[in-house]
Amino acid sequence: MKTNEIEPLLDVMTKLRDPQSGCPWDLEQSFSTLVPFTLEEAYEVADTIERMALEELPDELGDLxxxxxxxxxxxxxxxxxxFADVVEKICNKLTSRHPHVFGALKEASAEQVKESWETIKAKERNAKSLYSVLDNIPLALPALSRSVKIQKRVARVGFDWAELDPVVAKIHEEIDEVLYEVKQDKPDSERILDEMGDLLFAVTNLARHLGVEPEQALRQANKKFERRFRSVETLANQSDKAMEEHTLTELDSYWNQVKSQESSNR
Structure with missing residues (x-):
């Protein structure tokens, strides 16, 4: 069914939630039970785009x-x-946050647009009587993404390094603190957890300073590792030994072979 209107989907939703003839599963759902499914659908959209499987995107966007x-x-x-209230809210928000399109601010650069956007968002937070620049950052965000938002918020009020060197130095400092805890006679798992959190936060800060989205970078690293390890498994299976019978040196040799092959194919 092709249509430019939202009404058919709203009608389907109404029927699914009909107390008499609706779907039992849909009738059981609430705001809180839907959250995991919403996050899953958002990640499926992201995965489709990262794979550049754009022919699948309409279907995934429909799910979202x-x-x-x-x-x-x-x-x-x-x-x-x-639904009408939601549309009205987002239209009003987008209009107010784009004065270079709908208001007096004209011919703005991309940097000016970004600055204006953040300033308007800050005013909106103040209008909500928030007491801290850190208020209203969703707790349900992935930890890496939430770290970036926290760091961006505090940077807006000057709590940030202007140079890259201290950002990198902080990472080395946190690595030393992790190793210090690990090397204790009786390592404290809670202390190690705490220091590892500091290290990850510091690495996230470096990603932000470099203009890299850490969540996307980590997903890409996961994908790359998986691709290479599958190739290592293939090489191992072609030998006379099972995967578990190989030494780490042998497996590492396969790994380097895979990396070398990828480099030559670029």
Whole structure:
């Protein structure tokens, strides 16, 4: 079915939630139970884009849109809001945050647009009577993404290094602190956990300073490692020994062979 309207999807959602003839699973859902599915659908959209499987994107975007429609149906049933309210909210927000398009600010550079966006967001937070620049950062965000948001917020009020050297030095400092805890006669797992958290936070800060999205970088690293390890498994399977019978030196040799092959194919 092709249509430029949202009504057919809203109608489907209404029928799914009909108390008499609706779907039992859909009728059991609430705002809180939908959250894991929403996150999953968002990641599936991200994965589709990263794989450049754009022919799959309409389907994945539809799944994500359905999550929004589901929340709107729940809000409508509880007399809180409906889809029209959501559309109005986002339209008003986008209009107010783009004065270079809808307001007096004209011919703005990309950097000016970004600065204006952050300034307007800060005013919106102040209007909500928030007491800290760190207020209103969603707890449900992935830890790496939340770290970036925290660091960006504090940087806005000057709590940030202007140069790269101290950012890197902080990483080395945190590595030393992790190793110090590990080398204790009786290592404290809680202390190691705490220091590892500091190290990851410091590495995230370096990524932010370099303009790298750490969540995306880590996903890419995971994908690269998986691809290379599968090739290592293939090489191991071609030998006369099972994977587990190889020494680490032998497996490392396979790994270097795979890396070398990838480099030559670029």
């Amino acid at each position: 849109l359905f999550q929004v429609v589901f929340y709107c149906q729940l809000g409508k049933e509880q007399g809180l809001f409906d």
